Amino acid sequence: QFHMIKHEDLTWGESLGQGSFTHIFRGHKTDQRDEVTHTTEVLLKVLDANHKNCWESFFEAASLMSQISHKHLLLVYGISVHKSKNIMVQEFVKHGALDLYLKKSMSVSVSWKLDVAKQLACALNFLEEKNIAHGNICAKNLLLAREGDPSSDNSPFIKLSDPGTSMTLLGKDVVLDRIPWVAPEVLDTLEIELECDKWSFGTTLWEIFNNGEAPLQGLDLIQKQQFYEHFSNLPALEWTELADLIAQCMQYQPELRPSCRSIIRQVNSLITSDYEILHATGTLPK
Numbered sequence: 589q590f591h592m593i594k595h596e597d598l599t600w601g602e603s604l605g606q607g608s609f610t611h612i613f614r615g616h617k618t619d620q621r622d623e624v625t626h627t628t629e630v631l632l633k634v635l636d637a638n639h640k641n642c643w644e645s646f647f648e649a650a651s652l653m654s655q656i657s658h659k660h661l662l663l664v665y666g667i668s669v670h671k672s673k674n675i676m677v678q679e680f681v682k683h684g685a686l687d688l689y690l691k692k693s694m695s696v697s698v699s700w701k702l703d704v705a706k707q708l709a710c711a712l713n714f715l716e717e718k719n720i721a722h723g724n725i726c727a728k729n730l731l732l733a734r735e736g737d738p739s740s741d742n743s744p745f746i747k748l749s750d751p752g753t754s755m756t757l758l759g760k761d762v763v764l765d766r767i768p769w770v771a772p773e774v775l776d777t778l779e780i781e782l783e784c785d786k787w788s789f790g791t792t793l794w795e796i797f798n799n800g801e802a803p804l805q806g807l808d809l810i811q812k813q814q815f816y817e818h819f820s821n822l823p824a825l826e827w828t829e830l831a832d833l834i835a836q837c838m839q840y841q842p843e844l845r846p847s848c849r850s851i852i853r854q855v856n857s858l859i860t861s862d863y864e865i866l867h868a869t870g871t872l873p874k
């Protein structure tokens with residue numbers, strides 16, 4: 589179910605950092621189509637050689653993304669296996685991971701953030717309709733394809749990245765470190781269900797409206813585990829309706845979390861609410 593890409597068709601560029609057990613590089617892929625050579629800029633995601641045993645899960649995560657296509661899901665061109673290197677070849681998304689972008693540019697507007705939230709909710713709704721749980725929703729896994737700028741009033745455009753290697757293989761400490769993105773029930777079951785993505789949506793909303801600041805970042809793994817043991821909640825944002833939506837998503841009982849349809853409806857009403865106008869203009873309509 590995967591397009592296999594020959595290693596010699598890949599050229600490697602600079603390292604762009606790392607994820608869980610992976611390294612990412614800028615690069616290019618060439619392919620011959622009826623005598624014409626096409627060169628495409630790509631993102632090369634390499635599974636660490638010392639985690640070779642995760643290669644099935646690494647590719648499983650990618651194949652999940654390549655079986656379905658949606659405008660807000662990252663495009664995976666294929667995989668390349670060369671000697672001990674397992675490589676996933678992804679479309680190169682122009683502005684990279686959203687968490688870094690938000691930390692860098694503190695000037696994005698409330699409507700910009702709500703637009704991103706709505707796009708993520710649509711991607712989740714699409715996955716829910718296919719009964720596919722992503723399992724790693726977070727700002728780091730939202731890629732910014734288009735910045736959108738206030739002047740020309742064109743809006744941002746995001747793509748949801750692959751979930752990466754399944755947490756169940758990554759070990760307990762990785763799962764604990766993903767608190768508060770990982771739903772509490774996952775710590776017991778290590779199973780990812782659709783409801784888990786709703787919890788993570790709430791955490792990601794919190795991140796977006798805190799300019800990419802990671803929640804609970806100062807806590808160690810024990811303190812993170814206690815955060816769930818004490819049924820704690822993230823600090824509420826001052827915008828009450830937004831804080832309510834986050835709280836609905838981050839309910840400890842999975843069955844009480846809202847459906848994606850409800851999430852989309854609530855994000856839409858935030859978009860049309862006065863707060864949005866007040867925040868954008870500093871005054872309420874007469």
Ligand SMILES: N#Cc1ccc(Nc2nc(N)cc(-n3cnc(CCO)c3)n2)cc1
Nearest residue numbers: 607631678679680681682683684685728729
């Ligand atoms: N400066 C800069 C810059 C860096 C990266 C990109 N592009 C891109 N394209 C992708 N397909 C995936 C990622 N990516 C980034 N971080 C992760 C790991 C967490 O998911 C994945 N970045 C564009 C500009």
